Amino acid sequence: MGTTQSIRTAVIGAGPRGTSVLERLLANWAPAGSDQTLHIDVIDPYPAGPGHVWQPGQSRLYLMNTQSFYPTIVPQDKELARPVAGYTFDQWREIQRRHPDAALTAEERDELARLSAADFPSRALYGRYLRSTLEQLLSRLPAGVTVDFHPAAATSVRPTTAPAIPGGAGVAGDLPTAGSGAIASGAGAGAGTGVKAGFDVGLDDGTQLTVDSVVLALGHLEARLSAEQHKLQAAAAELGLIYLPPAAPADVDWTRIPAGKPVLVRGMGLNFFDVMGQLTEGRGGRFVAGDDGGLSYLPSGREPLILAASRRGTPYRTKATLSGYYPAAVSLRYLTERAIAKFAEIGIRPSFDHDLWPLLHRDAVWAYYSTLARSQPEAIVTGPEEFLQALDDAMHPHAHSTVRWEDTADPVLDVHVRPGFRLDLLGLAAPLAGRSFGSRDELDAAVAAYLVDDARRSALGEDDPVKMAIGALHHGRAVLKTAVADRGITDESWVAGLRGWFESFVEGLASGPPALRAEQLAALVRAGVVRFVGPDPKFTVDRAAGMFTAASPWVGSGPGDGTQGSAVAGEVLAAACMIEALAPSNRVAVNASPLLAQLLAEGWVRPRLMMTVEGAPVETSGLDVALHPYRPLAANGSVTEGLYVLGLQLSSTQWGTAIAAESRQKSGPVYRSGQRTLHDADEIARHILGR
Template sequence: MIGAGPRGTSVLERLLANWAAAGPAGTLHIDVIDPYPAGPGHVWQPGQSRLYLMNTQSFYPTVIPEDPALAAPLAGHTFDQWRDLQQRHPDPSLTDEERAEVSGLGQADFPSRALYGRYLRSTLEELLTRIPAGVTVDFHPATATSVRHAAAAGADPAAADPVAAQDSAVRFDVVLDDGTVLTVDSVVLALGHLDARLNAEQRELLTAAEELGLLYLPPAAPADVDWSVVPAGEPVLVRGMGLNFFDVMGQLTEGRGGRFLAAEDNAELTYVPSGREPLIIAASRRGTPYRAKATLTGYYPGSVQLRYCTEDAIAKFAESGIRPSFDFDLWPLLHRDAIWAYYSTLARSQPGAVLTDPAEFLRALDESLRPHAHSTGKWENTMESVVAIHVRAAHRLDLLGLAAPLAGRSFGSRSELDAAVVDYLLDDARRSALGENDAVKMAIGALHHGRAVLKTAVADSGITDESWVAGLRGWFESFVEGLASGPPALRAAQLAALARAGVVRFVGPDPKFGVDRRARTFIAASPWVGFGTDESVDGGSGGVLGGAGGAGASSRTGSGAGGAGLGTASGGAGLGAAVAGDSAAGSVAASAMIEALAPANRVAANASPLLEQLLAEGLVRPRLMMSVEGTPVQTSGLDVVPHPYRPLGANGSVTEGIYVLGLQLSAAQWGTAIAAEARPASGPVYRSGQRTLRDADEIARDILGR
């Protein structure tokens, strides 16, 4: 077992459960390899800051399956069951911090990642007290550096085909970085989140930082970063406003002694700085963070039920022998569901937004959404005509626009932009608080439901390669993550408070990034943000903006290709200053830059000695898919065959005896980063919810049957 985080723990649990259920004679030995403590693994270390929150509520995650068709677990609970147990009968080994958090943690609250790590460790410890007869387990706090067929050990890997002539007696030598060599019958790759090599732009920024004495923090797991190196009172450019951004935000504000105070008359917050914060200059493609989660009693809104993008509807494609396209077959179904969720909620919660009788409107809308055989391609036009007749213009849904709230807008100054982002954040937090009574959040709720259905629909080549590349991963993934994978609503309210306190400012949509070597700063600019008269700065020279999109801010500055000639600020960058961090032509400057991104999840780019060896010697290969133009595209994951998932080698044959689980399956499954879902107390139970645990069970049963 290489990797001892949640997925490795799940395979271990399934091996023990299936061994006990079969009651075989003989022995089973399991070696578990991970440089981080088993159970929590790398991401969920119990000692990390409690400001790092999970993105799911207490009732959601589990490493223990609840499927009666699987071998019964020997021990363990869902996280919520464990939380309840600790509140009633606290484990004596819990620290004071863990006791304090768990005592006040509700079923619908967002736990810290540290507490989830404590759950994982407790689950593993309980499992190890129930090891069946004949089973032994050894843990190796080390890194696996290579896996080779034992018969080829010591031979030149290039001299023979290591994937050929495999049989049921195949064995592997697993080499660890402490010099240990383990000879085993099976290998499970449950590698989880890995470091990755920097892309070309990131390498250039790092090189420039080293040459100019700047601070550049590349993509990393937030708990691995020493945030104390970020200077107080100075501007820091933060790229990315997804989930990692809120981790950065928390460490540089609350983590430095700042406090949020709740207003007595509304849900808005006020931030009281400690004086040790930097000035955070936030940048992302949208110009805004992910939308916050709605306040719900369950993972999915109970008032939203899918009518079109259902598991039964998806199954009909397979029954008809059709391999669906995402854009033309699947998205129209989910699009209908999002529209119905929005307008049915609007008619219920804001009947004044409907110009006619709400019931009459919903009947007409229902009819327009039916996928009539003779007018399937025209349903959007029919639906829009119905909406135009029945709904006030200000309340009509622009679904794709929800993910780009600043699209189509330009701003005369950074202050104008900041005010617009604060308005967006406060509106989003207000909508989250309304929960199932907000039409926008329920449209997003339908997308959230639909994502669970789509995970099953698209798995194992369920859609065409072309639509996986151009549709699912090409546009939909980014779109739905920005809407349905956001932080707790508290984070939106906190960010608004920080912006109003002058601790956070924003760059604007479609930013370009670069380095001003003469001024020795990082710079960033948005083509949609001008430079108002309230933000005067001294000019400079030598600035070059680059990155995706080409010509930087030249459309605003009149400079040549790449934005050459952008100046830098000569004056103060203190907290709350109106021109803090501003550079000429509307750009911003900072001597520190943070990539608020996780390392790239691409097997060809992962900085893993083990993956590099397996790829180089042909035991595994990345998955290639064909684009619509017929061009092969290298995907992010390994090429595997189900079930269980085993990798294909360079020559196209299956590498028997090696199994893959988790993030490296991102070319066979979609949404591999999301944990297994505990069975909900009410509402639909989607097959994708415990898919990872069933995958672990398939691996365990195949290993025991070899």
């Protein structure tokens, strides 16, 4: 510790990331004497632990995108300070199944009784885990530590030249206050440096806190609407229509959507399935398994007609059925952490398209064809072993170069693989590309067939070549997160490659929902509850008719022969209601956060700018920060010491910031990026404590 007698810090955001900072502060607290104290102010209008997104009272139809064995807010890395309390979610799940907490609701007990390690829990149950973990932490506070919870929103953070002063403890929220909050005056972040500038933190309830340091663990924030969304919202107000902008699904009043009427839903990513669930099962409909194992849907009569639209025209692909987070049958051969280290060893700052993607592309190709040779040997003209040896010889010599390996691999595939079994990797993310549809019925049938096939492949798990190619991409994401972090690739390739095309490509393949969702959606299509707009939809407002409209250039009312451009485009769908099934934009410059607006306006933080290949500056989504621990750069480029950033607002320094911390799997690779958020929280905590 240093010579500081007391430390006072504020954590703004009490969801998983803010809770991780609190947990790491407690784990790293090691006072040298009884007169040393640590006071933590936790600020969030939502209940601490679950925060905004993971509220335990939300609908249990909202599922997590990861299985029970995956998430944690408690680190398992033995290099970090040992936690004072807490478990991974899966450990907590097992404990609650055997010895349920008396505070659990009947719904929570029922879900826990049915939930296995490989199942997808509800977000509500994960919120209960977060709250339980926080309660455990508060029950085991180390000596000298006090915590106050402020159920309010932070509206301003301003550095002050005065040292931290006593007082300012807010009123505790729905969690018990641990300690009085009255502490002695002392130094700020980086203890032991003597009197140092602190921060004044203003809350929307009028409270003013003076602290030594501030952690911005803001999580998902509401965002300002785009120009197009503003026009749609204004038109809705003028014409008496219903327009639901991007929002957290738990915040939406779904009763506003009328039964029996069409509703346009834009976006078929993860939020789409939340919308789908609320407007079907949430209204009393039921999915029933038939004797053949297929699903059918029994409507309640209170559903709207869902008209679903997205750029691809199809939803995200569903996750394969696996025993672990990564497929055990797939291991990376080219995009390895060792291969990434070689770039640094020879002084190369890699670009994504030129250096990294060729390696991962090869891994996906090998995963596909090695699985094909194992599970479908009839697809190989020659012997599977002979084919794989020839393919390995063609691809391996260029493992760490950008030589066009396709020039040597393609002739091998021509000789050994039967027509119809070749992999079109980029085409997996756009299953309707190059097709047009003469009628809405023809489109609906094509999308339903895609959904059924995708669910079938997911059920095959590690025996399906397509899902294992995607599995290689999933492995590769973990390596890429380490490779590209902290300016690990060129700005040009971050803008044009990683974020320009690869992010949406890989999310559509590897970030999808459980396979059950595809089966349910196909059943809803068969029941006439869901129809599709088609690829590349255009949304407008027909003021004469007083309706929202949507149309795809590839879906028409005339005959088509299945090739692009052959249909007579023009069938327009209309509805008096439109839902944006999208998450609010994660861009600091458009977040509707009074706190971020103040920090940006006064120059204490700034968005990060990157240069394109043409030399033009581009404002990126996240804050500009100094590295390790992450501290924002002010408008003049100086470091705002004592102010720290964790999580989503680091999206221009880290990739994949929306992914929560990964618990250590019982088997398989352990990637450095798996518990990155927890390591970041640990760095911040140690810096605040001067350790």
